[in-house]
Amino acid sequence: MPLLETSAALTQLPLVTLYLSERCNSRCVTCDYWRFGKQDVTVEAVRGLLPALRQLQTEVVLLSGGEPLLHPQWAEIAALLRGQHIGRWLLSSGLSLAKHARRVSELIDIVTVSLDGTNAATYERIRGLDAFDKVCEGITALADIGVAVTVRVTLQRANFEELPRFVSLARELGARQVSFLAVDVGNPHAFARRDALPLATALGPGQVGQLSEQVEQLIASCAEDFASGFIAESPRRLRHIVAYFRALCGGGAFPPVRCNAPEFSGVIDAHGALHPCFFIKGPGGRSAVPDLRAALEDRQYRQLRSEIRAGARPECATCVCSMWHEGGPVLAVPGRPGRPQHA
Numbered sequence: 001m002p003l004l005e006t007s008a009a010l011t012q013l014p015l016v017t018l019y020l021s022e023r024c025n026s027r028c029v030t031c032d033y034w035r036f037g038k039q040d041v042t043v044e045a046v047r048g049l050l051p052a053l054r055q056l057q058t059e060v061v062l063l064s065g066g067e068p069l070l071h072p073q074w075a076e077i078a079a080l081l082r083g084q085h086i087g088r089w090l091l092s093s094g095l096s097l098a099k100h101a102r103r104v105s106e107l108i109d110i111v112t113v114s115l116d117g118t119n120a121a122t123y124e125r126i127r128g129l130d131a132f133d134k135v136c137e138g139i140t141a142l143a144d145i146g147v148a149v150t151v152r153v154t155l156q157r158a159n160f161e162e163l164p165r166f167v168s169l170a171r172e173l174g175a176r177q178v179s180f181l182a183v184d185v186g187n188p189h190a191f192a193r194r195d196a197l198p199l200a201t202a203l204g205p206g207q208v209g210q211l212s213e214q215v216e217q218l219i220a221s222c223a224e225d226f227a228s229g230f231i232a233e234s235p236r237r238l239r240h241i242v243a244y245f246r247a248l249c250g251g252g253a254f255p256p257v258r259c260n261a262p263e264f265s266g267v268i269d270a271h272g273a274l275h276p277c278f279f280i281k282g283p284g285g286r287s288a289v290p291d292l293r294a295a296l297e298d299r300q301y302r303q304l305r306s307e308i309r310a311g312a313r314p315e316c317a318t319c320v321c322s323m324w325h326e327g328g329p330v331l332a333v334p335g336r337p338g339r340p341q342h343a
């Protein structure tokens with residue numbers, strides 16, 4: 001590969017994903033965090049990060065993991081960010097949301113809950129727990145007290161036939177938006193996977209045709225939901241998911257990916273390491289805590305961003321969560337323009 005020009009260091013980082021904990025209370029079949037995760041970020045580490053977040057004009061911190069609500073001091077961390085006028089976006093399994101609803105409503109701007117089934121059996125098959133009702137209860141508890149809560153669905157073999165039902169269920173639960181991703185089956189870094197990749201969760205060739213029909217029916221019957229943003233993805237993006245599954249079956253090329261996530265965001269894990277996105281491991285080198293700016297300036301990190309920008313990373317070719325953002329706020333009321341779009 002020809003030598004690439006090293007990217008300049010970033011001077012702004014509007015979106016930072018921060019893993020509060022590697023531990024998780026879910027048992028997803030596609031993930032190993034719940035098996036091996038131990039580390040929590042410390043409150044002191046987050047406090048130390050605040051000056052860099054200010055200097056980098058960070059608008060939003062996405063609190064993720066693992067399950068962030070397992071961190072015994074998650075509220076203290078959220079309050080620290082609120083004190084800096086940094087938006088708080090929580091990505092949660094939803095299992096303890098009902099318990100924390102009041103505190104979440106005080107400290108979090110938007111909550112995204114992973115809900116991979118529309119009934120108890122599908123939910124348990126994918127998430128490993130009999131907890132469908134508990135998660136739904138958490139979503140409605142938040143919606144009832146006015147929290148902006150959105151539902152995220154990872155489409156896969158066990159749930160793709162429920163595609164239209166996810167839209168109606170999200171509405172019944174009071175969510176403001178439902179979004180869809182394809183299951184990732186190729187990336188060991190994402191989800192801390194140590195064992196075999198979960199290839200069996202992808203759709204088979206016959207199922208891809210079924211999903212394609214479902215998607216076209218949804219596009220035809222839910223025009224208002226696409227227009228309002230209640231369904232977060234565009235029709236083009238849903239067809240992209242079909243093309244991704246078709247490519248996994250050998251039925252064509254992977255759909256083109258457009259992504260500038262590493263140019264406007266970064267992922268800091270519970271150990272303080274910086275990564276350019278969820279799927280690509282950072283170079284190690286300098287810790288992002290407390291000096292996030294130094295980690296961004298690190299030569300290896302800039303080189304990695306150059307490779308990504310040049311399309312030289314294999315992870316990007318099969319990515320299920322590419323993002324594109326061209327300025328404007330990175331967090332807005334769901335359904336309105338301004339958030340990074342899956343590209």
Ligand code: SF4
Binds near residue numbers: 032034191
């Ligand atoms: S995918 Fe997310 S919710 Fe599921 S076990 Fe992994 S970290 Fe937990």
Ligand code: SF4
Binds near residue numbers: 257258262277317322
């Ligand atoms: S396309 Fe995916 S893997 Fe590549 S930089 Fe974007 S988020 Fe990361």
